[in-house]
Amino acid sequence: MLTIKQITDNKEAVIRALEKKHFAGAREAIEAVLAADQKRKTAQSDMDATLAEQKQLAKAIGGLMKEGKREEAETAKAQVGTLKAKSTELEEAMRAAEQERTELLYTIPNLPYDLVPEGKSAEDNEVVKMGGRQTALPEHPLPHWELAKKYDLIDFDLGVKITGAGFPVYKGMGARLQRALINFFLDEARASGYTEIMPPTVVNEASGYGTGQLPDKEGQMYHCTLDNLYLIPTAEVPVTNIYRDVILDEKDLPIKNCAYTQCFRREAGSYGKDVRGLNRLHEFSKIEIVRIDRPEHSEQSHQEMLDHVEGLLQKLELPYRILRLCGGDMSFTAAICYDFEVYSEAQGRWLEVSSVSNFDSYQANRLHCRYRRAEDKKIELCHTLNGSALALPRIVAALLENFQTPDGIRIPKALQPYMGCEMIS
Template identity: 60%
Template sequence: MLTLKFIRENKDEIINRLKIKRFDAAEVVEKVIELDDLRRSTQGEVDQKQAEMNTLSKEIGMLFKQGKAQEANEAKAKTADLKEQIKELNNQLNEATSSLDIEVVKLPNIPHPSVPEGNSDEDNVVIKEGGVIKEVEGEKAPHWDLIEKYDIIDFKLGTKITGAGFPVYKGKGARLQRALINFFLDEGEKAGYNEVLPPILVNEDSGFGTGQLPDKEGMMYHATADNLYLIPTAEVPVTNIYRDEVVKEEELPLKNMAYTPCFRREAGSWGAHVRGLNRLHQFDKVEIVQISHPDKSYEALDSMVAHVESLVNKLGLPYRILRLCGGDISFTSALTFDFEVYSAAQERWLEVSSVSNFENYQANRLKCRFKGKDMKKPELVHTLNGSALALPRILAAILENNQTAEGIKIPEVLVPYCGFDIIK
């Protein structure tokens, strides 16, 4: 969330810049400042009356020692009255603080100046294209037909066991999935990321820290008995490693990655664009996360984009990189680049990664700060994350782009992980 200091000092800038995200911030900003003023003034009254009570408490003992019982009892009566006033003021303070907390999280993150105008994904800007869109031999089959033909993923069985959107990977399909996971993790390690294996259930504080709660709870699976949430991405547990922490400046950047299954309740719409592996309720993903010095977070973002680009290049997939417009960028992000790979049979682009800089927006919710030797007090870090990569659409593109009359050829970099070079 935006810091109160930033909101108070940059009211007009916030209102103007959030228009790019199609968010009218004027009313919320005014309410936040009003509630913060009330909180500050109420806290001032509490402090003043507490000081008066402390002074009277000291005087009471002195008065009793001097034999001035009547005056001492009058002072005691005043302290009792002050206690009641302080109690009432603290109730008002708590109410103002709670209302302020509710209002301030309504404000999205401020978009970076490079975020283009636009209303939807149709207005995103393609900044780079790579790879070659090759002609597929013979008739092009979509991946859902290839999956059935080669018996490598079973959607009907997944529906039987759980429900729609929970596929069962089988045989070479399971091995190819595992190969992709290990390949992505090994490449991440080469790029300096430390692997962690976090829980896939998180508490409310973790969901709030990265911005999934309170506004995305409808997209998350909720274990109500324990009030825990299944993660929509490893971003949530990995970033929360540093919640309520003050890290040393010399330790930055902190680079972590994690493979996890991910769970999303979103049903989407009907049609080929959500068919097969195009949209699932459970899917596998390798996530990269950086905790960065504020002065170097955009260098970190560039390095993360370059890392994801290297992965799709090594897989031999045609791709493009998009800078998301204001109408498509997430609530919490300052700047996001999406990666899309080309689906030969579907003849369209499939999103496989989002790489984002949240600046200090998540860090303020997480209370994640850093401190250097020459710093008087800790400052908020910047947080970044990206998919490196999400597997379902990568797998779909590999199947569709590498289909031949003999079978599906496996990208060369995956052969050592798979133990086979073709699915027949």
């Protein structure tokens, strides 16, 4: 969440930045935060004055008793009791104002960087790079859901029987392809210096608030109401929350973690071609990379993460493009975000396979994730970053569609050692 200092240092700049993200009622929200903060300050000031008066009177009581002024001492004791009650009320008022301020801040998104383009929707995103190579397809190429059926790789109907739509069953070489991609992505992350984590796939409410999924994405998460736990939409949530309420040493930064998990998203409101086959699922496999870094180094970390994801797509020989998201299409918590999309030759459309975001200090402030500077021992907020490296469903869809041949599905060279074959037939 935003810090009060960010807001008070330049309120108008904060409001303009929120408007760039198309956050409705930006000015009203900021004014409400400042009003709650002023209530907290007033209660704090009054409480400090009351405690000072209480301390002074308490000190005087002893002197009055020594002087034999018992009646005056008893009056002073009564005043101390009144002041104690008043200070308790003021403390409660201060905490209530602080809680009100925090709850208001939870509803305000992160500020976009200056580099983020203006725009309201995906149509306004900027294509910053295109790469990879297109493949020659046979006449009348098939979409991946037909290829999956033809080669008995994925059973969508069986998933509906067992659970419901959006929960496919991978079979035989389809399951083997999933496992090959998971191992390939994890090996590549490890080679790039990431430490592998195997976290829980359910988290508590505090973790959801820590990384910003709550309260913004509550309707998109599966909620286990009996225990008040949430199925994770991404490994970003449990991995980043490792560092909640932690003070790190500067020498240990950047921290680089990766994790493979199943991910769960309700995807409310999805329909049509967007949900056909593997295009949009409720449960899917994903490898996530997460970094915790110093503010002055986070831009470089972000670029290194972008380079890592691009390298994966190049090794998979897939045609791709990189988009810089506009203000209106960015997530609630991101300060800047780049999406990677692969081209589906058979569907004739781009499929998002990764988002790589820098959250600046926004998540760290919610998490109380800080570091101690080596030079002066000052404690400051970290920057947090994360990205998909990669999400499997649309990668599988692109591999099946782009590498289909009359004889079967060709396996990219980098993936062949993991598959143990060159072709699915």
